[in-house]
Amino acid sequence: MVIFQFISVVLKELRRHRTRSALTISGVALSVCVLVSLLGLGTGYRTSLIHSIDRLGYHVLVTSKGCPYEAATLLMQGGVIPMYMDEAIHREILRDADVATTTRLFLGSLPVHREGFSLVTGIEDSFLKMKPWLTFQRGEWFGEGATDEVILGYSVAAYYRKNIGDDFPLKGMGQTFRVRGVFDRSGTQDDGTIFVPLGVAQRLFDKKEKLTGIGVKLKDLSRIDEFSERVFEIPSVQVITMAQVQRTLLDLLGTARFFIGTVAIVAVAIAVLGVMNTMLIAVFERTREIGVMRAIGASRGDVFALICAEALTICTIGGIAGGGIAILGSRMASEAVRAILPFAPPGVLVQIDGVLLIGGIAMAVGMGILAGIIPGWRASRLHPIAWMR
Amino acid sequence: MAAIFAQGLTRIYRRSAEEIAALFGVDLIVEPGEFVAITGASGAGKTTLLNLLGCLDRPTSGLLKLLGRDVSTLRGKDLETMRRQYVGFVFQDYCLVPTLTVEENVTLPLLFSRALHQRDRVRDLLARVDLQHRSDHLPRELSGGEQQRVAIARALVNNPEILLADEPTGNLDSKRGNEIVALLRDMNHTEGVTIVLSTHNLDLANRADRQIKLVDGRVV
Ligand SMILES: Nc1ncnc2c1ncn2[C@@H]1O[C@H](COP(=O)(O)OP(=O)(O)OP(=O)(O)O)[C@@H](O)[C@H]1O
Ligand SMILES: [Mg+2]
Numbered sequence: 001m002v003i004f005q006f007i008s009v010v011l012k013e014l015r016r017h018r019t020r021s022a023l024t025i026s027g028v029a030l031s032v033c034v035l036v037s038l039l040g041l042g043t044g045y046r047t048s049l050i051h052s053i054d055r056l057g058y059h060v061l062v063t064s065k066g067c068p069y070e071a072a073t074l075l076m077q078g079g080v081i082p083m084y085m086d087e088a089i090h091r092e093i094l095r096d097a098d099v100a101t102t103t104r105l106f107l108g109s110l111p112v113h114r115e116g117f118s119l120v121t122g123i124e125d126s127f128l129k130m131k132p133w134l135t136f137q138r139g140e141w142f143g144e145g146a147t148d149e150v151i152l153g154y155s156v157a158a159y160y161r162k163n164i165g166d167d168f169p170l171k172g173m174g175q176t177f178r179v180r181g182v183f184d185r186s187g188t189q190d191d192g193t194i195f196v197p198l199g200v201a202q203r204l205f206d207k208k209e210k211l212t213g214i215g216v217k218l219k220d221l222s223r224i225d226e227f228s229e230r231v232f233e234i235p236s237v238q239v240i241t242m243a244q245v246q247r248t249l250l251d252l253l254g255t256a257r258f259f260i261g262t263v264a265i266v267a268v269a270i271a272v273l274g275v276m277n278t279m280l281i282a283v284f285e286r287t288r289e290i291g292v293m294r295a296i297g298a299s300r301g302d303v304f305a306l307i308c309a310e311a312l313t314i315c316t317i318g319g320i321a322g323g324g325i326a327i328l329g330s331r332m333a334s335e336a337v338r339a340i341l342p343f344a345p346p347g348v349l350v351q352i353d354g355v356l357l358i359g360g361i362a363m364a365v366g367m368g369i370l371a372g373i374i375p376g377w378r379a380s381r382l383h384p385i386a387w388m389r
Numbered sequence: 390m391a392a393i394f395a396q397g398l399t400r401i402y403r404r405s406a407e408e409i410a411a412l413f414g415v416d417l418i419v420e421p422g423e424f425v426a427i428t429g430a431s432g433a434g435k436t437t438l439l440n441l442l443g444c445l446d447r448p449t450s451g452l453l454k455l456l457g458r459d460v461s462t463l464r465g466k467d468l469e470t471m472r473r474q475y476v477g478f479v480f481q482d483y484c485l486v487p488t489l490t491v492e493e494n495v496t497l498p499l500l501f502s503r504a505l506h507q508r509d510r511v512r513d514l515l516a517r518v519d520l521q522h523r524s525d526h527l528p529r530e531l532s533g534g535e536q537q538r539v540a541i542a543r544a545l546v547n548n549p550e551i552l553l554a555d556e557p558t559g560n561l562d563s564k565r566g567n568e569i570v571a572l573l574r575d576m577n578h579t580e581g582v583t584i585v586l587s588t589h590n591l592d593l594a595n596r597a598d599r600q601i602k603l604v605d606g607r608v609v
Contacts, residue, residue: 005500012488292484295445296543297473297501299466384445388436 010310013282020278021314027274028318028364029325031267036326036360037333037350038260044334044351045253052345053242055188057130058103058215059224061240062093062231084210089237098218098227103127105213106201110171120170120194122201130215134190139164139181142197149180151195157182170194173204187346256340268363271318272371279311279375288387290379300380307379311372312365319364323357326350390457392551392583393419393442398451398461400437400606411437413606414451419585421550424577426594427587429603435587436555438603442585443478443553444471456550473502477544477582479554483536485528485543491515492524495543502547514542518572534565541572545580552576554586558593570596 014021064083090104106122128134128141137157142149150168152160157179162168168177177196185191202208218227228239283290290303298306326333334349395417402409412434419425427435440446441453444460447468453461460471472478485494495511515521518538520531528536537557544552554573558566570586570593577584586597594600602609 005496005505009486009489009493009497009500016488288484289486292480292486293497293501294469295443295472295478295480297469297498297547299469299473299501302501385440388440 006306006309007313009306010313013310014313017282024275024278024314025318025321027271028315028367029322031264031271031367032319032322032360032364033326033329034260034264034267035363036323036352036356037330038257038264039356039359040326040330040350040352041260041333041337042253042257043353043356044330044347044349045337045345046250047351048345048347048349049246049249051347052188053246055131055133055186056215056242057134057217059218059221059242060216060228062089062214062216062237063212063240065236065238084207084212085237087209087211089234090211090214092234093214093216093231096227096230098220098223099216100219101126101129101217103130103215104198104211105215106198106205106207106210107212108201108205110173119189119192120196120201120204122198123195124198127215130217131186131190134186135184137182137184139179142180146180146197147200147203148175148177149197150177151181151183152179153183153191153193153195154185155191156194168194170204175204189346191346256337268367271315272367275311275314275367275371276374278314279307279372280378282310283307283375283379283382286379287382290382291384291387294382294384303382304376304380307376308369308372311375312368315364315368315371316361319361319367322364323352323360326360327352327357390421391418391454392421392423392456393417393585394452394454395442396452398438398441398453399449400434400441400446401449410606412441412448415603415606415608417601417608419583421583422577422581424574424584424598425586426597426600427585427603428589428591428594428600429587431589433603434606435603437606439553439555439585439587442551443476444468445478473498473547475550477547477549477552479537479540479544479552479557479586481556481559483528483533483540483560485536485539487528490525490527491520491531491539494528494539495546498543498547504547507546510546510548511542514545515539517576518542532565533561534568537561537565537569538572541569541576545576545582548580549582551583551585554584556587556589558588558590563590563592566590566593 064085090102093099094102103126104124108120108122110118110120125141137154139151142151152162152168160168162179164179164181166179168179170177183190196204202210218224224241228241231237231239293303330350330352331348337349395415398412398415398417399410400412402411415438427438429435441448444463448461451461452459455471455475458471460468463471486497489497492511492515495514496505496508499505499507499511512521515524518541520535520538520542523531523535528539531539557573558569561569573584573586574596576582588594
């Protein structure tokens with residue numbers, strides 16, 4: 001086939017200037033990698049987020065009034081929000097006709113030591129009812145009236161290599177705890193949390209009769225608006241619904257994606273210009289060769305096709321390389337994103353599937369055509385004997 | 390019907406205000422199968438004439454017919470077709486594509502005329518120029534004379550009626566130059582291709598059927 005012959009001519013041409021070809025291809029690879037990772041971030045983040053929210057177990061979280069981003073963060077991963085509400089509010093909510101179950105939460109943060117885990121959550125029995133999937137890998141629930149027991153999330157136990165009955169010092173709390181149980185992996189923030197009984201948490205942080213949040217499960221999810229409105233009447237309290245959290249966090253993601261997207265578009269534009277520049281130089285250098293080809297029978301179209309095919313080849317190789325790098329680097333990219341975004345759900349945030357990969361390569365092919373048109377046109381306009389003097 | 394028929398062929402180069410008549414009122418008839426040498430001092434217009442005959446350039450005025458077809462008024466695509474089908478071109482400095490092997494260089498015109506099924510012709514011609522054992526070599530691995538033989542094979546692969554060679558021996562010593570002319574002579578006999586070459590070298594020119602001398606763009 002003629003096209004393969006063209007490509008074979010092109011590949012030999014690319015091998016002639018190895019460094020230049022490699023650099024140009026790297027530029028394309030980089031831009032495609034950024035682009036594919038960015039799109040992969042959208043899907044991955046959304047999937048992880050929805051999974052995490054499903055796994056929260058409650059339909060709404062009642063907290064004291066504050067910034068919605070903070071509230072979202074508090075809900076998803078805890079955080080140091082020094083705002084507390086009275087236990088009285090819990091009793092009021094319990095009386096509400098739409099409420100099925102509630103669980104009181106006290107979230108506190110220890111002074112960070114090493115890279116370890118600092119999130120301490122005070123919970124009560126109903127916590128497990130809200131999260132039926134949260135099972136014990138080892139050990140069991142707090143003993144009756146115990147004040148020195150902790151239950152560890154999966155990752156915490158793994159990190160500190162703690163077993164049932166081991167001592168577990170909580171830094172700065174002046175008291176040593178004993179490990180009573182370890183939860184199974186849940187794929188949520190619970191894995192990285194140290195749990196203590198609610199009363200113990202309140203005492204540790206010196207906030208008797210105070211709560212940071214109340215998780216609420218409704219009898220009927222469709223009554224969520226009515227319920228929210230009633231809670232709204234209670235002073236200094238806000239209701240965070242799962243839909244809100246999702247929207248807030250996706251908004252946040254949207255902003256981040258907008259900025260990364262701008263960078264990606266600039267990267268793509270620079271890559272296209274880079275390929276175009278390389279090809280223009282190549283055309284200039286090959287004035288004679290192109291003239292000779294015209295003399296031995298190449299049509300304008302042939303010359304255009306040869307130059308365009310070269311740009312296309314550069315971009316396609318770059319696209320495949322960039323897609324590959326994006327897949328290999330998706331874990332690292334996930335960690336990078338986690339460092340940038342104030343809240344990121346657990347799991348791989350950058351997910352690149354086949355469709356996305358093919359899309360990225362198609363994009364690169366498009367870049368190749370775009371970058372090839374002007375140099376190809378220039379080459380095809382060269383007079384067959386222009387090189388002679 | 391003449392292979393080449395030119396009447397009052399003129400090529401004037403315009404450079405800003407200046408006009409250079411590189412070729413002026415050239416009349417020329419070359420019969421099919423003829424082997425013609427164009428001689429003349431440097432700047433006499435040899436290259437200019439061959440470029441016109443090879444449809445690489447267009448005359449400013451005058452009539453030019455190749456194989457009975459008026460090409461003096463042709464443009465773009467039609468000139469491309471003429472070049473592809475009827476004319477082969479050999480340059481002084483060989484002008485092989487440096488990234489392609491000998492065989493690929495000779496195949497290139499077949500690619501451009503979408504006639505890759507005629508690959509046998511490549512083998513055949515490489516044997517004729519005695520380079521079949523160098524098929525996979527790159528041009529830079531060949532001597533000047535060998536490269537020029539590849540260029541001749543390349544010019545003939547599409548079975549052109551007319552072969553134009555602009556100082557094909559200009560870069561070669563007299564022994565290699567003689568070999569090239571002998572090869573062209575051979576092709577002229579066996580393939581029946583009409584050959585017009587230009588040269589400074591009168592010894593070589595003497596081996597042509599006929600000589601045409603150019604002086605300052607005119608035939609004398
Ligand atoms: N593109 C051009 N622009 C301006 N003048 C030109 C151009 N091409 C050729 N000429 C002039 O036309 C004249 C004939 O040039 P040409 O190259 O045809 O000579 P030649 O016989 O091939 O010379 P040589 O033996 O040195 O190759 C010269 O005076 C040259 O300077
Ligand atoms: Mg010349």
